[in-house]
Amino acid sequence: MSLILLGLNHHTAPVALREQLSLSGCALDQALNDLNAIKSGTEHPNGHPPSGGIHESVILSTCNRLEVYAVTGDTDSGFAAIEGFLAGLQGLPLEQLHPHLYLLEECDAVEHLMRVASGLDSMILGEPQILGQVAQALSRAQAAGTASLVLSQLFARAVHMGKRARSETAISRHTTSVSHAAARLARDAFGDLSGALVLIVGAGETAELVATALVDEGARHITCINRTYERAERLARRFEGRAYHWGCFADALAEADVIVTATGAPHTVIYRDDVAQVLPRRDGKPLVIVDVAVPRDVEPEVGELPGVFRYDIDHLQDAVDANRAQRVAVVPQVESIVHQETADFFCWLRGRQVVPVLIELRHRAQTVARAEVDHVLRRLDHPDPRTEQLMALLAHRIVGKLLHEPTVRLKAEAANGNGVVYADALRELFALEATGGAPCSAPDGDVRHG
Secondary structure, three states: OEEEEEEEEOOOOOHHHHHHOOOOHHHHHHHHHHHHHHHHOOOOOOOOOOOOOEEEEEEEEEOOEEEEEEEEOOHHHHHHHHHHHHHHHHOOOHHHHHHHOEEEEOHHHHHHHHHHHHOOOOOOOOOOHHHHHHHHHHHHHHHHOOOOHHHHHHHHHHHHHHHHHHHHOOOOOOOOOHHHHHHHHHHHHHOOOOOOEEEEEOOOHHHHHHHHHHHHOOOOEEEEEOOOHHHHHHHHHHOOOEEEOHHHHHHHHHHOOEEEEOOOOOOOOEOHHHHHHHHHHHOOOOEEEEEOOOOOOEOHHHHHOOOEEEEOHHHHHHOOOOOHHHHHOOHHHHHHHHHHHHHHHHHHHHHHHHHHHHHHHHHHHHHHHHHHHHHHHHHOOOOOHHHHHHHHHHHHHHHHHHHHHHHHHHHHHHHOOOHHHHHHHHHHHHOOOOOOOOOOOOOOOOOOOO
């Protein structure tokens, strides 16, 4: 079996495509269930044929990426099944989706996930939020029953890798998060924020981080609006601001100088017509809108209106990052940890290749030992329970001592890429059943770095 990854991110796909494939909440759970259906070989709800070869899967969905990790019996059919699954999410033609996808397998897939968890592949180098998103992706997949031994181990090691990168290097100590980049972009686009009326649309964690970053950039007048007024009021109170009821959205748009949208809505929140209708009330004042949501909160056509400057999450790549040089300097240290953790994962994976034959060998030896103990006990004249226990213990200890060294050596050979050869030799020598190999293949030889 093979470990594969198929996905797209901010490097390969524009936000217009990423937002179509963004998955969260119930939609993510449903997608995992759909993958589970493909795994089971049942008909896919989007009409794509079942692959019958996807044995494990995890979906990592964030603002900047959608990646499907899978263990499959056949690499080509696995890629095809997942690509069809992604296209079916929004009825996209495969020819439209394919150019934006990357397809990685084995070492490349593992190393990519390690880089993602460490923040090396993020839009903002070293940003910390991705680590929690990787952990949550595993949790959701385990709850859906799509992540088993291999992917659970891989994602757990990736989370460990991310923690090591942040504790052993300075990759996140000088980081600028998306929220800070958005605040800095708003400052650069508008100018001095101290006199600006800033409207935050949304009241979740991202909205709170954005508001904090805006205050750090000089904003003094924060207002908030959310569909749930109580949440908007609670957020506004934190910054000594005021809250709008959702029904007063037009008034909020008319008064604001800077708007940052950070809702979790699966659809557009601010349309061109909404802004166009309030422009006469603004007396020509410029309006800066920074949309950090995926899917986007603000209709792109809003930026075509006179005096309106609209930015979305793709513009943040160009935002000023004063500390980037300090983070770039530690990238080689993080890369070293990535390579080490990737190699450790494949050592574990290679070890899995010999587990079935070790189990069968121990079972065979224990069966023979028990039979011989029973044979001796039958020749004794009414052995007492103590004698029976000691005889069983003696046989158990002999089996354990005899198999200890072969077990250690076989696992060592597996770590060196020779597991299959030695496992086959053991099966032949001891006439063991061919119980199958590891749940996922592992590259022979050295793990490729770079």
